[in-house]
Ligand SMILES: Cc1cc2nc3c(=O)[nH]c(=O)nc-3n(C[C@H](O)[C@H](O)[C@H](O)COP(=O)(O)OP(=O)(O)OC[C@H]3O[C@@H](n4cnc5c(N)ncnc54)[C@H](O)[C@@H]3O)c2cc1C
Ligand code: SF4
């Protein structure tokens with residue numbers, strides 16, 4: 001995962017040998033739309049754009065802020081930080097989350113760390129290098145102005161968190177410690193043991209609760225946003241369900257911020273928390289917010305494999321394990337069920353070391369993931385058979401233990417080994433670990449401009465819910481950075497330019513748009529509770545997840561994606577006719593909550609497949625089997641696909657708007673890991 | 675394996691609850707405790723019986739959302755969260771009793787789901803350092819001795835699950851509160867508000883109906899994050915100091 005030598009792309013692979021342009025794989029599945037442009041990023045040198053925008057964004061007089069109201073959906077890093085900061089500024093803020101406390105948002109689970117261009121190690125890091133690494137890591141599919149700004153404000157995040165009391169790891173001298181993480185050559189990752197997300201979120205949560213006490217923020221926990229209210233083309237509120245009483249509530253405001261996280265759970269099994277969902281974003285999408293690059297999914301190579309059909313979620317093991325563990329599978333299929341310790345050295349295939357001799361076990365996440373899949377598809381996977389296939393590869397520490405001693409390995413990885421032992425019941429000091437890739441993060445999300453505003457005026461989107469900064473692949477420790485950058489340092493500045501037009505006309509609770517939104521929510525709930533079919537919501541979710549994983553997972557093909565779209569449509573129809581949701585609308589009803597989320601996952605899944613079908617190239621986390629080099633490496637087609645695919649909702653046939661990606665501060669390169 | 679489960683069912687906060695008995699088979703030892711309940715819920719749903727409501731989110735032991743009294747022990751027999759408890763801890767044919775957290779300050783909302791909003795309200799009263807966004811000094815302007823930083827981290831790992839309260843015969847939240855007081859009190863940044871923080875948090879704690887601490891130690895024994903009992907001594911010391919300072 002060190003930096004790779006670049007080879008500039010010279011040939012033009014979008015045309016076949018006789019010069020024909022490549023075909024339009026998704027023809028018939030979408031309607032071409034007008035191009036899309038981000039009008040908010042100022043022109044000029046890249047390192048001056050954010051200063052310019054901050055200066056140009058109009059101010060709101062402190063006395064007027066009390067008259068302006070903001071809804072923030074989500075209390076993860078992106079939502080808590082935004083709500084707290086906007087509360088401090090004096091706006092009237094309402095904060096929503098589906099958990100019983102804002103502190104439980106999924107950001108809490110992030111382990112590894114947070115990047116910032118502090119250059120405390122004097123190892124040549126800088127804002128420009130962090131910018132460069134992020135654009136390159138994203139395989140040149142992100143917007144350069146946004147990424148530059150992210151790198152620029154990264155340093156403020158660390159200052160803010162330290163002042164809040166976030167207990168980052170420190171050196172003996174009392175200064176902050178850093179480590180190198182996720183494929184870069186500098187040490188710029190700040191961390192709090194393996195619980196960085198938890199500590200950062202608690203910092204933001206405490207800042208939020210402080211504003212609750214100050215009276216600027218009101219929190220609505222166990223509340224789920226089920227619809228966006230759009231009045232005269234502007235976002236003006238949400239419909240939420242009180243998940244305890246079942247009451248359907250109307251919340252009106254001058255502006256709505258979605259910080260509702262990622263949608264990796266469309267795959268059913270992922271490393272995301274059980275409740276992570278797309279509903280807030282999808283409801284906004286249906287009301288006019290474009291969805292950008294939905295197919296960009298990050299699959300993490302080192303997760304604990306599925307142990308049976310009861311599996312409800314997958315657990316990530318830190319990627320740092322690949323620094324010392326060696327990955328292998330048996331050479332002979334007959335050995336797959338054997339005790340690995342009995343398989344002699346010459347019968348083991350250390351396939352990453354064999355195929356990628358210079359990077360070996362440290363190849364990037366997507367390559368390591370795909371390689372594991374190929375071994376298992378080939379029948380050489382290990383561990384329990386689930387649905388007839390063994391899906392696991394060994395991550396072996398025997399050599400590391402022999403070389404460094406057990407104590408040193410324990411010192412480095414002890415907590416991970418313990419976690420593994422607790423979940424699998426096996427001792428990884430003695431028996432090699434088993435790992436398999438799992439869905440981890442989504443780079444796609446609602447389209448936003450430089451101001452983080454969606455295509456619906458007055459609807460802003462922050463954190464994993466937007467698409468903006470990671471292109472086709474996110475670097476380790478950069479999601480936490482983005483969430484906090486958006487919430488603490490970007491949105492509070494850009495949102496004021498929108499709010500400067502206020503005070504806004506009040507929306508009446510009986511406005512037709514409000515009534516329509518409420519009715520839509522009530523209608524859906526009523527439907528789910530009256531179908532009275534035969535299958536549980538979970539069983540549909542699991543089946544949808546299988547389809548997505550099989551055809552829209554690590555490797556995608558034209559035929560597979562078309563098949564997936566058909567399968568999803570059929571399953572969706574069946575879901576609406578045959579799902580069984582018990583209980584009532586006016587009580588705590590977890591099956592009902594899940595039914596709404598799965599319904600939206602169906603529609604999202606379809607769009608992800610269409611997006612993947614359209615993008616006949618391989619980039620970052622998106623691998624189209626039709627677009628690879630002779631060596632099986634991902635192959636981008638910059639002449640055809642250097643754009644953001646922003647999808648407008650239009651029923652079953654969405655409209656595709658393209659935002660061209662233009663790089664002025666960086667040159668596009670094709671990567672190579674051999 | 676096959677198990678008999680005795681589970682608390684209660685239709686809403688106002689209703690009276692009762693224990694119900696269920697049989698569940700096909701439990702594999704690789705399942706987590708909550709996956710075992712998922713399996714039971716699938717079976718109930720198929721039979722037309724409303725599934726049992728229980729909380730969970732991360733299922734990785736970090737969000738603090740899950741929490742059940744299992745055979746009378748908060749989070750069950752192993753020092754971990756309910757979601758990280760695996761069925762290999764139990765044996766075939768066993769009977770397991772499952773109840774919600776019991777505390778006046780954590781009212782039951784339905785079945786195994788409780789309201790822990792009182793924890794948030796304690797934090798609102800001072801569980802923070804007052805620093806507005808953008809007003810922070812350069813991170814390296816203050817050095818923090820490694821021991822202090824490590825100790826702050828160790829106690830900042832509290833996940834706010836409430837097991838300490840559920841385990842305490844007095845229903846005290848002193849361990850939870852002590853963890854926060856110690857986390858912020860160890861750091862130079864937390865000194866300015868140290869007195870007022872402890873006074874206000876303790877007042878809110880008592881107002882919420884949590885009980886007083888009589889040093890029984892059940893809380894630390896039940897804590898999945900092994901928050902040590904001495905944070906309560908720290909809490910008491912800080913409170914005495916604050917009172918001496920005239921708060
Ligand atoms: C296991 C794991 C480890 C990770 N490790 C790292 C790491 O080391 N470094 C890194 O940079 N990134 C890491 N990531 C990624 C990172 O954690 C996430 O991308 C990031 O935390 C997302 O933050 P967020 O604020 O956008 O959303 P979240 O933290 O997911 O918060 C979403 C919020 O929205 C609310 N919400 C959602 N839908 C609704 C609705 N309909 N109504 C009301 N509320 C709703 C939820 O209640 C929640 O409060 C990791 C991810 C995982 C899964
Ligand atoms: S102190 Fe321990 S038991 Fe109490 S809330 Fe925190 S983590 Fe849970």
Ligand code: FES
Pocket residue numbers: 729730731732733734735736737738739740741755756757758
């Ligand atoms: S579900 Fe998050 S700690 Fe158990």
